[in-house]
Amino acid sequence: MLALAVTVAIVTHGPTSLVASTEENAAKQATLFRGDWLEVRGERQGRLKVYDYRHERPGYVAPWQVRVYTLNEASAPALRAVIDFLRDEPGAESLGIGYTALYLKVAPAAEIGPDVFDALGTMAERLARRASRGAATDELEVAQSYGLKFSSVEGETAVRVCYEGEAFRRVLLAPAASPDARARAALGLTDPACGPHDEEASIEVLGKVTGASPIWAHRVRLRRAGLLATLAWLRARRGDPEGAAKASGQALDAFAGVERTELAVEDGAAWQEAALRVAAARWLREPDVGAPRAAAVKLELVPGEAGETCVKLIERNAPRLEKCTHGLVFAQSVRRGPHEASVTVAVQLLPGWVELWVFRRAGGPREASPSGGRSRAEPPEDGWIVDSLVPSENDPELGYAEIAGFSPDGKRVLVVREARVGGNLRRSFEVRLVATLAVEHNARNSEALSAFGRWTAPEWKRGTVALR
Numbered sequence: 001m002l003a004l005a006v007t008v009a010i011v012t013h014g015p016t017s018l019v020a021s022t023e024e025n026a027a028k029q030a031t032l033f034r035g036d037w038l039e040v041r042g043e044r045q046g047r048l049k050v051y052d053y054r055h056e057r058p059g060y061v062a063p064w065q066v067r068v069y070t071l072n073e074a075s076a077p078a079l080r081a082v083i084d085f086l087r088d089e090p091g092a093e094s095l096g097i098g099y100t101a102l103y104l105k106v107a108p109a110a111e112i113g114p115d116v117f118d119a120l121g122t123m124a125e126r127l128a129r130r131a132s133r134g135a136a137t138d139e140l141e142v143a144q145s146y147g148l149k150f151s152s153v154e155g156e157t158a159v160r161v162c163y164e165g166e167a168f169r170r171v172l173l174a175p176a177a178s179p180d181a182r183a184r185a186a187l188g189l190t191d192p193a194c195g196p197h198d199e200e201a202s203i204e205v206l207g208k209v210t211g212a213s214p215i216w217a218h219r220v221r222l223r224r225a226g227l228l229a230t231l232a233w234l235r236a237r238r239g240d241p242e243g244a245a246k247a248s249g250q251a252l253d254a255f256a257g258v259e260r261t262e263l264a265v266e267d268g269a270a271w272q273e274a275a276l277r278v279a280a281a282r283w284l285r286e287p288d289v290g291a292p293r294a295a296a297v298k299l300e301l302v303p304g305e306a307g308e309t310c311v312k313l314i315e316r317n318a319p320r321l322e323k324c325t326h327g328l329v330f331a332q333s334v335r336r337g338p339h340e341a342s343v344t345v346a347v348q349l350l351p352g353w354v355e356l357w358v359f360r361r362a363g364g365p366r367e368a369s370p371s372g373g374r375s376r377a378e379p380p381e382d383g384w385i386v387d388s389l390v391p392s393e394n395d396p397e398l399g400y401a402e403i404a405g406f407s408p409d410g411k412r413v414l415v416v417r418e419a420r421v422g423g424n425l426r427r428s429f430e431v432r433l434v435a436t437l438a439v440e441h442n443a444r445n446s447e448a449l450s451a452f453g454r455w456t457a458p459e460w461k462r463g464t465v466a467l468r
Contacts, residue, residue: 007040009050009066010098015138016066018059022047030055035098035142040068054145069102076107080116087119093127094139101146114174118181121167124148125188131161153194157397157422162194172208183209183216187223192230199231214262222267222274225254229277232284233351236328241284248285251278255465272425273398276418279465280354280400283330283346286463290331297340299359301329311345313359313384321359321384325349335403335457338410342434344403347388354400356389356415360434387437392419392426402464404446405457410434414455416446416466427466 014033019026022045030052032038038050038061047060048068069075079099086096100120104112127143128150130136140150140161149164168185171177177185186209190202206224209217228251236244255278260271297315302322304310310324325347333346342360349355362385391399399419406413415430431441431451446452446467461467 006071007068008071008102009038009040009048009061009068010095010102011036011038011061011065012067012095013065016061018050018052018055018057018061020059022060026060029057029059031138032061033094033138033142034092035094035096035139036145037098037102038066054142071106073106073108076103076111079103079106083116083119087122090126091130093123093130093136094142096123097127097143097146097148114171114177114181117167117170117174118177118184120148121163121165121171121188122184124150124163124167128161128163132158151194155193160193162191163188165189172205179209179211180213180216183212183220187219190223190227192226199227199234203227203231214259215264215267218258218263219267219270221254221258222270225251225258225274226277228254229274229281230351232281233328233348236284244284248281251281252285252465269423273420275465275468276398276400276420276425277352279402279418280348280352280398282400282402282463282465283333283348283354286330286332288332295336295340297336297343299331299334299343299345301331311357313343313386315384321386323357323386327355333402335406337406337413337434338408341410342406342413344413346402352398352400353391353396354402355391356401356403357386358389358413358434358437359384359386360437389415389417389437391417392421394421396421397423402460402466403457404429404452404460404464404466405455406434407451407455412440412451412455414452416464418466429466 011032011034016032018029018032020029032052036054038052040048040050042049048063048066049060051058069079079102082099083096083103086092086099089096097120100116103116124143127136127139131140144150151162151164153160153162165188168188171181171185186206190197190205203224206220209220212220228247232244232247232251235247255274258271263271297313300312300314302310302312304324307326308324309329310322311329312319313321327347327349330346335344337343342358345357347355347357362383389401391401396419399417401415401417404414404416411434413432413434415432417430418425418427427444428442429446429449429452430439431449432439441449441451443449
C-alpha cells in the first residue's frame with residue numbers, strides 16, 4: 001500500500017478530520033481514527049499534506065494529531081517500543097494495531113518474533129470484545145483495513161464480534177513462543193462464544209500449552225473443563241457412553257485443578273461457567289447401579305417416537321405413568337424417596353442444561369403436565385404425577401438442578417439449582433415439599449439450612465460441584 005512512500009504519519013488522536021485545505025473552515029474530506037496510516041507528501045502553513053489510502057483521498061491534518069515516521073528499518077525500534085506500551089492499554093487497540101502493521105512493514109524479518117503476533121492477537125481480541133458491547137465500530141474498520149478479519153456470531157442474548165485468529169495461529173506455530181503467549185493464543189482460538197468449534201480439535205489446541213504461569217495455566221484449565229463437558233454430552237448423543245464418561249471425568253479433573261485464588265477478578269465469570277458445565281455433565285461420569293431388587297417403584301427407559309426417550313414409572317410391575325423427551329435421560333441419576341412416595345431422575349436437554357424430573361404420588365386426579373416433555377397414561381386416583389424442576393424460570397442461559405437428599409419421612413426433598421441468568425450466577429439450596437414441590441426454605445449456601453446438614457445423601461456430597 002505504501003511501497004513508494006518515504007514518510008508516513010499514524011493518527012494518534014481520534015476522531016480527526018482530514019480537511020481539503022489549510023483554511024480554517026476547510027471542507028472535511030474524511031474522519032480518521034487512531035491507528036489510521038497516512039502518506040506524508042509535504043507541509044504547508046503548519047499543516048501536513050497527506051494522502052489517506054483507506055478513504056483514497058488527499059488532505060491536510062494538524063501535526064499534533066499524528067506521529068511521523070520514516071519508512072525504513074531505522075524506525076523499527078521506536079515502533080516496537082510503542083507496541084509494547086499499547087498492547088495492554090484498554091481503548092488503544094486500533095492504534096496499537098496500526099503501529100504493529102507499520103512495524104511489520106519496516107522491521108527485518110529476523111527480528112519479527114512471536115511476541116509481536118502475540119501483541120497483535122491480544123489487541124485484536126480486546127478490540128472485538130469492545131465492538132461486541134456496541135463500541136469501537138470505527139476502530140474495528142481501521143483494524144480491518146490492515147487485513148485483520150473479524151466475524152459476527154449470533155449468541156443466545158446478543159451478537160458477538162470475534163477476531164478470526166491468524167496472529168494467534170502464528171504464535172502456536174512458532175517454536176520460540178513463550179508458554180504464556182501460547183496460552184493466550186490457545187484461548188483466543190478456542191472461545192466457545194466465537195464458534196462453532198470442533199470441541200476435540202479445541203481441546204487438542206489447549207493441550208499444547210505447558211509451563212504457563214499459574215494464572216494462564218488455570219485459565220486454560222477452565223476452558224478445557226468447559227469444552228470437555230460439552231464433548232461428553234456430544235459423545236453421549238452419538239451413543240458413545242464410554243467416551244462420554246471419559247470426557248466428563250476429564251472435565252471434572254480439569255476444573256478441580258483450578259486454584260480460584262490464583263485467578264484474576266475478571267476470571268470469575270469463566271470460573272462459574274466452567275462449574276455449571278461440569279455440573280451439567282455430572283451424570284455422564286457416574287456409574288449406573290440399577291434399581292434395588294426389592295423396589296416396588298422403578299423407572300424404565302423405553303424408546304418413544306423418533307429421537308425420543310420415554311421414562312416409564314412402574315409400580316409393582318404395573319405401568320403407572322410415562323413421560324417422554326428428546327433429551328438425555330440418566331438412569332444412574334434415579335433417586336427414590338423414603339416409603340417409595342417419590343422418584344427423581346435428571347434429564348439433560350442441552351450441553352449445559354439439566355432438569356430434574358420429580359415423580360410423586362398424587363392424592364387426586366393428575367395435574368396438567370408441565371412443559372419440557374409429554375406425559376401419557378392417566379393415573380388412577382391414588383396414582384402418580386410428574387413435574388420438571390428447571391435450573392431457573394427467568395430466561396436462563398446455563399444451569400442445572402439436582403437432588404441432594406430426602407427427609408427421613410419422605411415428605412421433603414433437598415434440591416440445588418444453579419443457573420446463569422443475564423450474565424449473573426444464581427444458586428439456590430432449597431427444601432421443597434414433595435406433595436406440591438413448593439419451596440419451604442431456601443438459601444444461597446447449604447450452611448444456612450440445617451436440613452442440608454442432616455439429610456444430604458453421601459453420594460451427592462461426593463459428586464456435586466455445588467459445594468465448591
